[in-house]
Amino acid sequence: MKRLLTIVGLLVLLGGVAVCAAEDGVTDKEVVIGAGLDLTGAVANWGVNIKAGMDAVFSRVNAAGGVHGRKIRLIAYDHVYQPPKAVTNAKRLVERDKIFVMMGHLGTPTTKAVMDYLQDKQVPNIFPATLASIWTNSGKYHVGDLATYADQTGLIVDYLVKERKIRKIASFYQDDEYGLDGHLAGKARLKHTHDLAYVAEVDYKRADIDFSSQAAKLKESGADAVIVQAVYREPPRLAEQCHAIGYNPVFIGPSPIVVAKTIELGGKHVEGLMGVEVYPLPTDPGAFLDQYRADMAKYAPSLPIDTTNLYGYQKAAVFVEAMQRAGRNLTRDSVLKAIESIKDWDPGWGLKYGYGGDNRRGMSNAGRLVTVKDGKWIKVGDWMELKEVGRK
Amino acid sequence: MAAACLSVDDLCVNFGGLRAVDHVSFAIESGRIHGLIGPNGAGKTTIFNCVTGFYRPTSGRVRFLEHDITGFRPDQVAKLGIARTFQNVQLFASLSVLDNVLVAKHGHMRTGVLAEGLGLPFVRKQEHAVRDTAFGLLDFLGLADLHRKPAASLPLGHQKRLELARALALEPKLLLLDEPASGLNTSETQALGEMLGRVRERFALTVLLVEHDMGLVMNVTDVITVLNFGRKIAEGTPKDVQNDPEVIKAYLGETAGAGRG
Amino acid sequence: MTEILSSQVVSGLATGCVYALIALGFVLIFKATDVVNFAQGEFVMVSGFISYTLLIGLGIHYGLVLLATIVLSGVMGVVLERVVVRPIMDAPIFSIVIATIGASIVLRSSAGILYGYDVLPLPTIFSKDPIRVGFVQFTAMDAGVIGFSLVIMVALYLFFKLTRTGTAMRATAQSQTAARLMGVSVTRIFSLTWAISAAIGGVAGVLIAPIIYLDPNLGFIGVKAFAGAILGGFGSIPGAIVGGMLLGVIENLSGYFFNAGIKQVSTYILLILVLVIRPAGLFGAAPIRKV
Numbered sequence: 001m002k003r004l005l006t007i008v009g010l011l012v013l014l015g016g017v018a019v020c021a022a023e024d025g026v027t028d029k030e031v032v033i034g035a036g037l038d039l040t041g042a043v044a045n046w047g048v049n050i051k052a053g054m055d056a057v058f059s060r061v062n063a064a065g066g067v068h069g070r071k072i073r074l075i076a077y078d079h080v081y082q083p084p085k086a087v088t089n090a091k092r093l094v095e096r097d098k099i100f101v102m103m104g105h106l107g108t109p110t111t112k113a114v115m116d117y118l119q120d121k122q123v124p125n126i127f128p129a130t131l132a133s134i135w136t137n138s139g140k141y142h143v144g145d146l147a148t149y150a151d152q153t154g155l156i157v158d159y160l161v162k163e164r165k166i167r168k169i170a171s172f173y174q175d176d177e178y179g180l181d182g183h184l185a186g187k188a189r190l191k192h193t194h195d196l197a198y199v200a201e202v203d204y205k206r207a208d209i210d211f212s213s214q215a216a217k218l219k220e221s222g223a224d225a226v227i228v229q230a231v232y233r234e235p236p237r238l239a240e241q242c243h244a245i246g247y248n249p250v251f252i253g254p255s256p257i258v259v260a261k262t263i264e265l266g267g268k269h270v271e272g273l274m275g276v277e278v279y280p281l282p283t284d285p286g287a288f289l290d291q292y293r294a295d296m297a298k299y300a301p302s303l304p305i306d307t308t309n310l311y312g313y314q315k316a317a318v319f320v321e322a323m324q325r326a327g328r329n330l331t332r333d334s335v336l337k338a339i340e341s342i343k344d345w346d347p348g349w350g351l352k353y354g355y356g357g358d359n360r361r362g363m364s365n366a367g368r369l370v371t372v373k374d375g376k377w378i379k380v381g382d383w384m385e386l387k388e389v390g391r392k
Numbered sequence: 393m394a395a396a397c398l399s400v401d402d403l404c405v406n407f408g409g410l411r412a413v414d415h416v417s418f419a420i421e422s423g424r425i426h427g428l429i430g431p432n433g434a435g436k437t438t439i440f441n442c443v444t445g446f447y448r449p450t451s452g453r454v455r456f457l458e459h460d461i462t463g464f465r466p467d468q469v470a471k472l473g474i475a476r477t478f479q480n481v482q483l484f485a486s487l488s489v490l491d492n493v494l495v496a497k498h499g500h501m502r503t504g505v506l507a508e509g510l511g512l513p514f515v516r517k518q519e520h521a522v523r524d525t526a527f528g529l530l531d532f533l534g535l536a537d538l539h540r541k542p543a544a545s546l547p548l549g550h551q552k553r554l555e556l557a558r559a560l561a562l563e564p565k566l567l568l569l570d571e572p573a574s575g576l577n578t579s580e581t582q583a584l585g586e587m588l589g590r591v592r593e594r595f596a597l598t599v600l601l602v603e604h605d606m607g608l609v610m611n612v613t614d615v616i617t618v619l620n621f622g623r624k625i626a627e628g629t630p631k632d633v634q635n636d637p638e639v640i641k642a643y644l645g646e647t648a649g650a651g652r653g
Numbered sequence: 654m655t656e657i658l659s660s661q662v663v664s665g666l667a668t669g670c671v672y673a674l675i676a677l678g679f680v681l682i683f684k685a686t687d688v689v690n691f692a693q694g695e696f697v698m699v700s701g702f703i704s705y706t707l708l709i710g711l712g713i714h715y716g717l718v719l720l721a722t723i724v725l726s727g728v729m730g731v732v733l734e735r736v737v738v739r740p741i742m743d744a745p746i747f748s749i750v751i752a753t754i755g756a757s758i759v760l761r762s763s764a765g766i767l768y769g770y771d772v773l774p775l776p777t778i779f780s781k782d783p784i785r786v787g788f789v790q791f792t793a794m795d796a797g798v799i800g801f802s803l804v805i806m807v808a809l810y811l812f813f814k815l816t817r818t819g820t821a822m823r824a825t826a827q828s829q830t831a832a833r834l835m836g837v838s839v840t841r842i843f844s845l846t847w848a849i850s851a852a853i854g855g856v857a858g859v860l861i862a863p864i865i866y867l868d869p870n871l872g873f874i875g876v877k878a879f880a881g882a883i884l885g886g887f888g889s890i891p892g893a894i895v896g897g898m899l900l901g902v903i904e905n906l907s908g909y910f911f912n913a914g915i916k917q918v919s920t921y922i923l924l925i926l927v928l929v930i931r932p933a934g935l936f937g938a939a940p941i942r943k944v
């Protein structure tokens with residue numbers, strides 16, 4: 001009897017250990033990945049396309065048998081670009097759907113809202129679809145991927161002051177974690193590197209529908225260039241309203257504005273708009289991009305190839321590489337370690353990803369300037385290594 | 393018996409447990425002024441509401457000329473030619489005196505919203521004719537000078553006359569008047585009595601009159617139906633009714649001073 | 654300074670006119686039927702998509718599109734009244750209001766399913782190029798929006814004041830009982846009221862969608878317009894117009910003098926101030942008890 005009890009006890013203990021050892025979201029045949037995206041709200045263009053890009057990679061990988069025999073299943077919920085909804089969704093993904101990792105979570109304010117929760121639950125927040133600098137310095141569970149808005153704004157400020165010899169620069173920014181990241185970095189860069197200050201700091205809210213007061217303030221400041229820390233909806237309308245009052249500065253902003261939608265919405269008013277690109281254009285040459293175009297044609301034929309879906313596509317591609325490296329024994333720790341093992345890795349587009357140590361910024365900080373010419377985004381400069389800029 | 397203009401057959405109306413009208417039947421001959429009297433709560437207004445389509449009777453039928461109008465909607469009843477005034481004046485308070493009358497003419501115009509909006513000539517012609525009749529009515533009732541004023545700004549006596557003008561504008565065959573004299577002083581009431589006589593002459597109307605002012609009722613009506621607690625207790629000429637013991641019993645105490653003036 | 658301020662006022666008026674149109678729709682339905690129709694903003698959104706489809710999808714001439722959009726929007730109002738509101742007209746007002754909220758969700762989701770949630774540019778005949786009159790600078794778009802809105806408002810005024818149907822509608826709003834008795838078919842008046850409200854919402858949609866772009870969430874502009882209607886005194890037609898316009902101007906000026914945060918709450922600060930000083934709103938009559 002006593003022996004029996006001991007055996008039962010041991011079994012229970014072992015069972016417990018075994019349960020603990022198996023990560024949430026990983027079985028012999030499957031890995032479940034979660035994403036919180038805006039599919040129906042203000043930045044739905046990004047959300048829908050990021051999901052399509054990620055799905056394209058996973059579909060191709062699954063069709064070829066998965067990663068180490070495991071198929072990848074992506075569960076995406078719509079947070080409508082609203083932080084409280086993002087939190088509800090994250091809880092649902094972690095606690096009910098038992099996801100392995102969160103991936104490609106969209107939006108700075110929304111991802112910031114779920115940051116502490118994911119940290120508490122020790123669910124890695126991989127390649128969130130926000131390039132705020134916070135993802136590059138918030139510990140091991142948060143892994144950013146491309147050049148941050150802060151870094152990009154540094155590039156913008158240097159370009160305006162050094163190349164264009166513009167000294168009167170204004171900032172037009174979204175009044176939330178997203179807009180402030182670049183806004184504050186630009187302020188620091190102006191001050192420390194160029195001994196300058198913004199001539200005007202004009203904010204807007206995501207729900208704003210009229211920018212004429214912002215346009216008036218910018219015009220009054222006499223700024224020759226306006227840095228737009230915005231997404232694709234705002235630069236066209238700001239430009240229209242500035243032009244309406246006879247004000248034509250250089251408009252320039254970070255990567256979220258570099259999408260086809262900006263041109264579709266703004267038409268002639270966004271001719272000459274400049275932006276920073278942190279990964280190649282979907283039309284650029286390269287084996288990786290060929291694969292991307294083929295996958296999109298096959299798995300998302302209704303969507304045109306665009307910066308937005310390429311963004312999701314490259315995230316998924318790097319993640320698959322990390323899972324390959326993690327091997328058959330897949331745990332959250334092993335996949336995080338695998339990501340850190342990526343160094344000088346080029347998926348096939350001439351730009352390299354590299355992690356390591358405290359560097360949680362995936363691709364080699366690359367950025368280049370682009371502009372709208374004849375209704376198309378074209379490159380102005382070459383790829384540059386961006387220096388890290390703090391917010392101080 | 394001459395052709396009945398309105399006949400109410402075996403009408404019953406229940407409100408929850410309360411039987412407000414209890415198997416009431418009566419008929420009004422065309423061209424008559426018919427009185428409907430009874431103490432407060434006898435069911436007079438309820439019968440009006442059944443005739444004009446605001447209430448659906450629990451049982452029984454209402455016939456108007458050759459139509460069975462039981463369960464008709466108020467606007468259908470109005471279009472057939474029954475108009476009424478209310479115990480509590482129901483004017484369109486902020487509309488002008490003239491507009492109040494013009495609303496009644498709404499159903500008489502054979503135009504669509506679109507034609508109206510475009511101001512087509514035939515519409516305008518109709519419009520002029522309608523305005524002329526409306527002014528004629530206001531003139532007849534001595535309200536023509538006030539036609540621009542909002543209805544609510546008129547004193548009660550004028551409001552009651554306006555309500556009458558509006559009812560007449562429907563060109564009704566049957567006019568139901570619910571306590572037209574309430575709130576009026578003696579001379580106004582007298583004037584009203586004369587007015588009713590002229591109205592009947594000029595418009596060849598049948599009138600059903602609910603009134604607490606016995607002087608007025610006895611003066612102008614041809615036949616009177618008396619109700620008490622929802623039931624018909626007497627019917628006949630003013631003289632017959634006045635001497636009916638049932639009626640005296642029903643009214644006892646009321647005439648002593650509880651009546652409403 | 655005056656130059657900038659005056660253009661601020663003009664562009665604020667343009668947005669305000671659109672608020673005013675939507676607010677008018679709220680008030681018309683409320684006056685006639687006591688229902689606050691929370692799907693009012695959805696008329697704006699749906700009409701945006703209607704004109705988008707006609708213009709881009711079918712390539713119809715702009716003038717025709719404008720006309721067709723207004724008519725179709727009116728038809729949508731009638732259908733909504735028929736299908737959603739009339740069957741429950743005897744239910745408590747609260748239930749009807751909830752039903753309109755339900756309808757707005759259905760319309761928004763349907764638009765999302767049909768067109769996706771992406772923002773779409775809606776072409777317009779009004780150019781966004783600057784115009785200068787004296788020292789006031791504005792766009793043809795601003796002028797067009799203001800002008801078109803004013804035309805609609807004047808037309809509505811004349812309709813209500815001069816036509817028989819308009820008079821009947823005003824009468825119904827005052828006393829349904831008496832209107833019925835005058836042979837006015839109140840159900841027909843209700844239909845017509847919904848049609849007109851939806852059609853004005855349609856006009857608002859055609860005017861605003863080219864400015865702030867088209868997406869299924871466009872209807873949320875109704876919330877602002879609702880605030881405008883309350884500001885003016887809910888139930889008052891001049892109140893809706895002045896309230897809406899005032900809101901547009903105040904928003905713009907507060908954005909100019911302060912920042913985006915203040916601009917966002919300026920609406921509500923103004924609303925609270927007005928309601929504290931005049932609880933019935935700017936033009937609202939003190940509540941009258943019906944006898």
Ligand SMILES: Nc1ncnc2c1ncn2[C@@H]1O[C@H](COP(=O)(O)OP(=O)(O)OP(=O)(O)O)[C@@H](O)[C@H]1O
Pocket residue numbers: 407410412430431432433434435436437438439479
């Ligand atoms: N809608 C209703 N719901 C419930 N009860 C009602 C309703 N309408 C009338 N009643 C009741 O029916 C009875 C008859 O009312 P009615 O108004 O017909 O009386 P009346 O003869 O017109 O009285 P008065 O001389 O006071 O006007 C009353 O007891 C009244 O309370």
Ligand SMILES: [Mg+2]
Pocket residue numbers: 436437438479
């Ligand atoms: Mg009565």
